[in-house]
Structures are given as structure tokens and as C-alpha cells.
Amino acid sequence: MDKNGSLYVVATPIGNLEDITLRAIKILKEVDLIAAEDTRHTLKLLNHLNISKPLISYHRHSEESREDTIIHKLENGENVALVSDAGTPGICDPGEILIKKCIEKQINVIPIPGACAFVNALIASGLDTKEFIFLGFLPMQKKLRKNKLEEIKKSQKTILLYEAPHKLKKTLIELKEIISDRKIVIARELTKIHEEFLRENINELINISDSLKGEFVIIIEGNKQDIEKNEIKTEEELYEFYLSQGFSKKEIIKKIAKDKNVTKNEIYIKFLNK
Ligand code: SAM
Numbered sequence: 001m002d003k004n005g006s007l008y009v010v011a012t013p014i015g016n017l018e019d020i021t022l023r024a025i026k027i028l029k030e031v032d033l034i035a036a037e038d039t040r041h042t043l044k045l046l047n048h049l050n051i052s053k054p055l056i057s058y059h060r061h062s063e064e065s066r067e068d069t070i071i072h073k074l075e076n077g078e079n080v081a082l083v084s085d086a087g088t089p090g091i092c093d094p095g096e097i098l099i100k101k102c103i104e105k106q107i108n109v110i111p112i113p114g115a116c117a118f119v120n121a122l123i124a125s126g127l128d129t130k131e132f133i134f135l136g137f138l139p140m141q142k143k144l145r146k147n148k149l150e151e152i153k154k155s156q157k158t159i160l161l162y163e164a165p166h167k168l169k170k171t172l173i174e175l176k177e178i179i180s181d182r183k184i185v186i187a188r189e190l191t192k193i194h195e196e197f198l199r200e201n202i203n204e205l206i207n208i209s210d211s212l213k214g215e216f217v218i219i220i221e222g223n224k225q226d227i228e229k230n231e232i233k234t235e236e237e238l239y240e241f242y243l244s245q246g247f248s249k250k251e252i253i254k255k256i257a258k259d260k261n262v263t264k265n266e267i268y269i270k271f272l273n274k
Helices: 022-030 039-048 063-075 096-104 117-123 142-154 165-179 202-211 224-231 235-244 249-260 264-270
Strands: 006-010 033-036 055-057 080-083 108-112 132-137 158-163 184-188 196-198 216-220
Touching: 006 022, 006 063, 006 096, 022 080, 022 108, 033 039, 033 063, 039 055, 055 063, 063 080, 063 096, 096 108, 117 158, 117 184, 117 216, 132 142, 142 165, 158 165, 165 184, 165 202, 165 216, 184 202, 235 249, 249 264
Parallel strands: 006 080, 006 108, 033 055, 033 080, 132 158
Antiparallel strands: 158 216, 184 196, 184 216
């Protein structure tokens, strides 16, 4: 028989305290210990739910040192719930390291589903939900950030980003450079009183960004132009496609030469009379 306890990864609300499942409440009541990103924050939720439990802090800076204590308790048969300040642990929140370690030690990890900001932003965004990529927060380090922006530029799938309020404007200005006229939506203050979905164009979003308060998810439409372009096979079709996009003849010749990996002169001669 397995003498280990289980680690329950429990999602908590992202604003509205009613967004917690019956199962999550049951688990929080039943476990021996709750490992929380910020014990004071979680205490408020527990008080609201009338639950009294021992708490241990498990935040970003203590992740590696605290995991040994938690693993030890799990190995002694205690059941532990892991929660973060908001939403799903492990999603831009601590959890990953502890969960990997539990799996290494053959400790059962059980997800308890619930709120997650990017999932809710996506489903109400009005953008394609079939395929998407979630990139979390863009890295601050220059080279890594440039690579991620390049990924966004090329992605044909819907892209989701988290962003802090004081960095929103900078990020939107950088996005403007790479997404041209692709749609962009900002999901603000999800599940809270001031929840809103801003579906303006990017210039308008940049203009109002200084006045926006709260928490944000940025959702960006996939790069449809490249899909359309890839579907087009012949040089003539490419010419018409770029023309419809408003490019000049000179620009079109350059683009087709690049797409088809031939010299500009070859294309120039072909479309001399256009
Ligand atoms: N674990 C959380 C989850 O499951 O979504 C994410 C935690 S991460 C540290 C915090 C970021 O998530 C915020 O900066 C914001 O981008 C996004 N976020 C969290 N709650 C939100 C909300 N109510 N509305 C919009 N975005 C939110």
C-alpha cells in the first residue's frame, strides 16, 4: 500500500471569490496542510470559506528550499494542497519545481481544476480558440524578448500573454511593430466588477493604456496573412495578393523574389507590363 500522501494542485479564484469549485473546497477542508504562495493572502480565502488549516509558505524565493519540507510531509503520509495567490498554481505561479520533484519521488499529484486567467480571456475574446499559444509574461532580457516577439509575429495560432499594468504601454508599442493590422484584445479585470474586453485597434489601445488599471491578458490574432500567402502557389497569384494588400509594384517584386527564392530581375521581367 502507498504510504505517501498526495499533492493536490488546487485552483483558486482570480478575483470573484465565488469562482471556486465544490471539490476544491472539499479538498482544502480535508488535507493536512496547505502550501501557499502567500499565506496571508490564502488566509483571507480560507476565512471566507470557514476553513482553518495549517499553512506553510511556498513562494518563488523559497520554492527550492521549501520543497524538501513539503516532500518530507508527503512521504510521511500527509496530504498537501498547493495553492497560489490566484488561479491555477504552476501557471506563471510557483508549483512546477515541487510537482516535478513529487513525480520523481512517485508521489501522487492530483489537479483540482478551476479559474485560470488566460483560458477565460481566450474563450470570450472572439478570436480563434481551436489552436493557441500561451507565452505567459514576455521576458525582460533583450535577446529573449526579441525572440518571443519574432515568435508572435510568425504564429498562425492565437497568442496569449500576461502583462503587468506598468508595462502594458511598452509591450503594446512593441507589438504594434510586428502585428500590423491583426486583431488584438485586452481582457481586463476578469471576473471582477470592472471586467471588460477591449477590442479597439492597437493605436487606440496604446492611447488609452496609461489610464488602464488592474490585471490584463493580451490576446492577439494569429498571422492569417502568412496562411493566405502559403496557400497561394503561383507568382501571378502572389502578385495579385500583394497588390490587394496595398504594396507598390517595386515592393511586390521584392517580396515575390524572396518568397520564390529567385532574383528580383527575373520577377521584374515577368511583370514588366503589369
Ligand atoms: N496563476 C494565474 C492564472 O491561473 O491565471 C496567473 C498568475 S500571474 C502571476 C498573474 C497575471 O495573470 C496577471 O499579471 C495578469 O496578466 C493575469 N491575471 C490574473 N488574474 C487576472 C484577472 N482577474 N484578469 C485579467 N488578468 C489576470
